[in-house]
Amino acid sequence: MPEDWRVLAAAEQGSRNHELVPTPLIVQLSGLRSGNAVHKSISNLAKIGLIAKLQNAKYDGYRLTYGGLDYLALHTHTKSSTIYSVGNQIGVGKESDIFVCANETGMQQVLKIHRLGRISFRTVKANRDYLRNRSSASWMYMSRLAAMKEFEFMKALRREGFPVPEPLGQNRHTVVMSLVDAFPLRQISTIDDPSALYAELLSLIVRLAEVGLIHGDFNEFNILIEEKPEDDGKAALIPTIIDFPQMVSVSHANAEFYFDRDVDCIKRYFDRRYGFTSDEPGPFFKDSTKNIRKRLDVEVEASGFSKKMAKELAAYMKEHGIDGDAGGVERDEEDEDEDEGLSGEQEEPLGVELETEAPLEQTPAEEVASDSTATPAT
Ligand code: ADP
Ligand code: MG
Structure with a gap:
């Protein structure tokens, strides 16, 4: 649904300065005239885990999940024809997930999804205040920085003749590169x-x-x-x-x-x-x-x-x-110093599984008004 993409993009935009994006703000940012349609979208998105409610929140609102961010990035990659389909996961790192994907010609590629902040927030205690203000924005922002850094270095190294994969695209917290058969x-x-x-x-x-x-x-x-x-x-x-x-x-x-x-x-x-x-x-x-x-x-x-x-x-x-x-x-x-049992606080990649071996849904081009959301202002 085109509205769903707009509402998801609105949740992303709001997440930059709200850990929990107030529902009225989502309505406003979506730019959709019908509040009803937005509420319907919100409940659809929440049902499949692309946005989530916070427990014990003081007001009604949602936050974007890792799954939601994944969808937005994949959506942009499919629109730019960088990716046509996503296949098996071939790697799980501490800070990333690696998938095989393919473009329209069937060429096999690698999609690397950066997930900073997924594992232990080991020093979380020392940084409570910092996290209180920034936690939701920070995993998104930092994962995007990691992806940008990886992409820029890969490009520079490749230009210079170093043996690195061919960088093919980058959006939000993801990098697309050639699959190395090795x-x-x-x-x-x-x-x-x-x-x-x-x-x-x-x-x-x-x-x-x-x-x-x-x-x-x-x-x-x-x-x-x-x-x-x-x-x-x-x-x-x-x-x-x-x-x-x-x-x-x-x-x-x-x-x-x-x-x-x-x-x-x-x-x-x-x-x-x-x-x-x-x-x-x-x-x-x-x-x-x-x-x-x-x-x-x-x-x-x-x-x-x-x-x-x-x-x-x-x-x-x-x-x-x-x-x-x-x-x-x-x-x-x-x-040694800070190994507190804080596993309960970690950011789970809420899981919408990426489709396996099936083309991603092709969505009409007009939905998300512009992809300015692809590069959140900092
Ligand atoms: P992490 O940051 O999680 O360590 P890596 O970029 O090292 O992520 O990738 C994790 C694993 O995924 C690698 O050890 C390798 O097996 C596989 N992998 C990553 N990129 C490629 C690629 N371009 N071609 C083939 N395999 C890859
Ligand atoms: Mg590695």
Whole structure:
């Protein structure tokens, strides 16, 4: 129903400055003349979990759920012909859900839905006030920042010839990219010649530094390995790097720490998994940043993902202990102080399941008056 999209978009718009959007405001923002139609839409949307009532609220209102935000983003991707259908979920991270999707020509792609704030609000106690004012807006806003950051970095890296997926689209908290036909390094149990891949991965870390960047989460889950058969009967292992929301600039105060951590991650993994240790020390941050030939970190700042946004996202990630998906020794120490049992407060992705292997409903183009809602003002 066209009205449903308008009402959903109205709930989204209202969510920017209301944790609970008052029902009269939804009516107003929807721009629909018939209050009755809006109320009918509201009850439809609430029934399928795209908006939700808050318990014990002081006034009558609704908040947009993750499911609702998903629908809005998918709706925009289908309208722009970026996505035609959504298929199986292939990954569940702490801060994201990954789906296979396809465009109109049937080309397989990946839809990454960022979900910051879904897991534990570990430091929630220290930030009660901050959350009281911002919680609903903040998961939406921060997830969108993560998606924007990932998309901008993927574009810059791809332009620069790095082995990353092709960025195809971004809307709200979602990124669409090419599907890499490969498995995470994590799933490769044996390698004929670990030294070659090891050298290539470390040289990628150095090449990144030479354009001003540190991946920040360079681990066996974020390196996809394609096995290409070669003439000599062996297989060449081609890496593709993914997962960019935590990338940092070489001019970050802790840049060297992050650089070393990425290097150590590979060293430790090759040692543990493939019994391979290199005799050569390094690479070292200082050497790698001697000949910086380009500043992609600066270029990205000048894109849609501003310095201010980068700061907000970094602060949020730090506050919530978001620090990559493999974790490590460094992380465990920070984990100690604030592990309160707050699981009840987490933001559940209320669940409208995405349709599996069926085309998304094609909706007429005229419904949501404009997609200005796609990029909430900040
Ligand atoms: P998270 O932030 O949750 O770690 P990732 O971007 O690392 O999300 O993706 C999680 C998993 O999904 C990866 O380990 C990989 O298996 C799969 N994946 C993500 N992007 C792609 C892609 N473009 N092609 C193929 N698989 C992918
Ligand atoms: Mg990952």
